[in-house]
Amino acid sequence: xxxxxxxxxxxxxxxxxxxxxxxxxxxxxxxxxxxxxxxxxxxxxxxxxxxxxxxxxxxxxxxxxxxxxxxxxxxxxxxxxxxxxxxxxxxxxxxxxxxxxxx
Amino acid sequence: xxxxxxxxxxxxxxxxxxxxxxxxxxxxxxxxxxxxxxxxxxxxxxxxxxxxxxxxxxxxxxxxxxxxxxxxxxxxxxxxxxxxxxxxxxxxxxxxxxxxxxxxxxxxxxxxxxxxxxxxxxxxxxxxxxxxxxxxxxxxxxxxxxxxxxxxxxxxxxxxxxxxxxxxxxxxxxxxxxxxxxxxxxxxxxxxxxxxxxxxxxxxxxxxxxxxxxxxxxxxxxxxxxxxxxxxxxxxxxxxxxxxxxxxxxxxxxxxxxxxxxxxxxxxxxxxxxxxxxxxxxxxxxxxxxxxxxxxxxxxxxxxxxxxxxxxxxxxxxxxxxxxxxxxxxxxxxxxxxxxxxxxxxxxxxxxxxxxxxxxxxxxxxxxxxxxxxxxxxxxxxxxxxxxxxxxxxxxxxxxxxxxxxxxxxxxxxxxxxxxxxxxxxxxxxxxxxxxxxxxxxxxxxxxxxxxxxxxxxxxxx
Numbered sequence: 001x002x003x004x005x006x007x008x009x010x011x012x013x014x015x016x017x018x019x020x021x022x023x024x025x026x027x028x029x030x031x032x033x034x035x036x037x038x039x040x041x042x043x044x045x046x047x048x049x050x051x052x053x054x055x056x057x058x059x060x061x062x063x064x065x066x067x068x069x070x071x072x073x074x075x076x077x078x079x080x081x082x083x084x085x086x087x088x089x090x091x092x093x094x095x096x097x098x099x100x101x102x103x
Numbered sequence: 104x105x106x107x108x109x110x111x112x113x114x115x116x117x118x119x120x121x122x123x124x125x126x127x128x129x130x131x132x133x134x135x136x137x138x139x140x141x142x143x144x145x146x147x148x149x150x151x152x153x154x155x156x157x158x159x160x161x162x163x164x165x166x167x168x169x170x171x172x173x174x175x176x177x178x179x180x181x182x183x184x185x186x187x188x189x190x191x192x193x194x195x196x197x198x199x200x201x202x203x204x205x206x207x208x209x210x211x212x213x214x215x216x217x218x219x220x221x222x223x224x225x226x227x228x229x230x231x232x233x234x235x236x237x238x239x240x241x242x243x244x245x246x247x248x249x250x251x252x253x254x255x256x257x258x259x260x261x262x263x264x265x266x267x268x269x270x271x272x273x274x275x276x277x278x279x280x281x282x283x284x285x286x287x288x289x290x291x292x293x294x295x296x297x298x299x300x301x302x303x304x305x306x307x308x309x310x311x312x313x314x315x316x317x318x319x320x321x322x323x324x325x326x327x328x329x330x331x332x333x334x335x336x337x338x339x340x341x342x343x344x345x346x347x348x349x350x351x352x353x354x355x356x357x358x359x360x361x362x363x364x365x366x367x368x369x370x371x372x373x374x375x376x377x378x379x380x381x382x383x384x385x386x387x388x389x390x391x392x393x394x395x396x397x398x399x400x401x402x403x404x405x406x407x408x409x410x411x412x413x414x415x416x417x418x419x420x421x422x423x424x425x426x427x428x429x430x431x432x433x434x435x436x437x438x439x440x441x442x443x444x445x446x447x448x449x450x451x452x453x454x455x456x457x458x459x460x461x462x463x464x465x466x467x468x469x470x471x472x473x474x475x476x477x478x479x480x481x482x483x484x485x486x487x488x489x490x491x492x493x494x495x496x497x498x499x500x501x502x503x504x505x506x507x508x509x510x511x512x513x514x515x516x517x518x519x520x521x522x523x524x525x526x527x528x529x530x531x532x533x534x535x536x537x538x539x540x541x542x543x544x545x546x547x548x549x550x551x552x553x554x555x556x557x558x559x560x561x562x563x564x565x
Contacts, residue, residue, distance in 0.1 A: 005270065032252055040258075040262055043265070047266045050270035062216075069258065073255055076251070077251055077255065084244045093248075093252065096245040099318045
């Protein structure tokens, strides 16, 4: 393999941080979901690089499973969002504030 | 082949159970009462399997199969009448509960990082949908969204952590990969623990829990706080038990800080709440702090203590949330502490079960919570975490007050007229489950040796 594992890890870490910052700082549920997809993709990149570096196939199997999980999660998240909007909510995560502490 | 079938019997029975329920709904003229009965039968099978003590199964797998079977069975019993009266009972609800239990079982007994991730995600995805299953209730939707967003982040962090562990060791088997050691594996383990900490609602990332438990229907909140927490705590115990000494040196001070902060945040946060479901949520946060403390001492007897504590916690939280559900009217759950005034005289049995569960959550003798706390603190002291254990005992004493506040409201003489709201009838299954939970809390408190002996035997034979 031409690219050393450390470079792959650096790229993936960068992508993970970008996704994490996006998920933590954005208030729109759609953009939070996109940030989470970034973070999952970073994990997939690490799996791919490590599978090549170690020469075993486990990491590639992991990618397929992670892709499946990401798709299922995005599907359910969007369904919840549609349901929430139908009940008078919004895409804004801060718009859901009916539950709350009265401390 | 047959040996494999026997080994995976609990998983198969839960997976098939969900399918059978969905298929039964396709047939015309299926009575709605059939779904909870089917769910109960398929939920009970893993428990019977673990009682039979099959050859080749690990002791820990048997234990979690039994525990999750009891939790699922109790949830189905508590949900049956509750959901039917409020119009959200259906095949999807019970199917998803069974599949969620399947995910918890995979998560609790996983040896492999992929299995851990898939189990966590299967359990969580089904739970998000179940929390929102009362379609007419906007609070349920809000709770599901507030459960979903931190859950999605925690999955991403866990996946990245597992990928780093794999990059550092070249193996996806949890024991092999963590034994490899090295900075990348330690960093991956740290991220994986953060992801699990999100799910367990450990302290800096616990703020979603009260909202979710308040918004979810009470029996579903019972399932969330017991089943999902028990399975995730099992994964935490497993990871901590396999961590290399080098990783321990790096991570344990942080874990000690998180455990201490969680106990303090849970017990102090519960003090000033007016909503009973939020009080129970903060209390379950505090209980997870004790589990995290036991996880640090997992190889010095903390593991057995944590297993006992998980069983005790499951009984008392099912009892508490179950009682809240059975005491509620049909429009919304009975939530305000003041709405519980005098219920001890109007509904002595259900209120009594709630009082027993609360006293157990506070850790007062003669209940299971007292023995569990005793074992957990004993294990932490033996492992040398004296400061943390002392801090935990102080927070546990603070925690007694919130429980006593609700119990005092239950048996207050005044106000019986002020809140005459009549709860919906409990139904025989719900009442029976609640009684069994309360009796179990007392029985484990008075005769802890029965369960402790079983745990020791499972580990001896495992």
